[in-house]
Amino acid sequence: MSDSDASGEKDQEKEPKAPSRPVTAAARRERRASARPAGKAGASRADSASTDEDRTRPAGKAKADKPAKAGGKEKATPKRNRQDKKKVSLWGRLSRFIREVWAELRKVIWPTRKQMVTYTTVVLVFVSFMVALVWGLNFVFEKGVFWLFG
Known part of the structure; x- marks a missing residue:
């Protein structure tokens, strides 16, 4: 075995260097997630990842089996009660429409x-x-x- 063969084997045994800049969007998200301070969302999830799937998941994606957050959406939004609104007359609706059209026309930049x-x-x-x-x-x-x- 020659010196060049031995050095070639040593190079293959070394781990390849990580690129200085992430190539894929997933790698960029992962890098951003790991660079976040501990107080930010997603930092603890990136540090405590235990499976390969968790490590490759983008930082913004949460697992489906995790329970909902306390401030999250747990129930459907209630319907609005239309009966509380008073009925506006035809002239009132027409005058409101004209006022809104006039307000929009004031925003236009005329040539x-x-x-x-x-x-x-x-x-x-x-x-x-x-x-x-x-x-x-x-x-x-x-x-x-x-x-x-x-």
């Missing part, structure tokens, strides 16, 4: 006159081009059909 002329010109040029294209294709197909079927 200047120059922008409006530019946008209108672009639209008219594009529509003219499409009309010419469709007319040209129609003409070519019409001639082709008459040539083929006489």
Whole structure:
């Protein structure tokens, strides 16, 4: 056995170095989970992982067999009681609608006159081009059909 063979075996016995930057999304999540302070959620789960499945699970995913947290959702959201609301008249609903439309229109950034002329010109040029294209294709197909079927 030569020196090069022996050194090759030693290199194979060493564990490969972990990449300095995680390649996959799961590896990035795992790295972030292990870097969290102890007070943050998920840090204790990453430290106390006992199986390979737990170690490969992303930090944000919880096991299905764990009990729900105290502040979690244990029951269905109750339905709203529609009977408590008073019925608003037609004019009241219409005036509210107009007020909301007016409020939304105040949020709009209106184009200047120059922008409006530019946008209108672009639209008219594009529509003219499409009309010419469709007319040209129609003409070519019409001639082709008459040539083929006489």
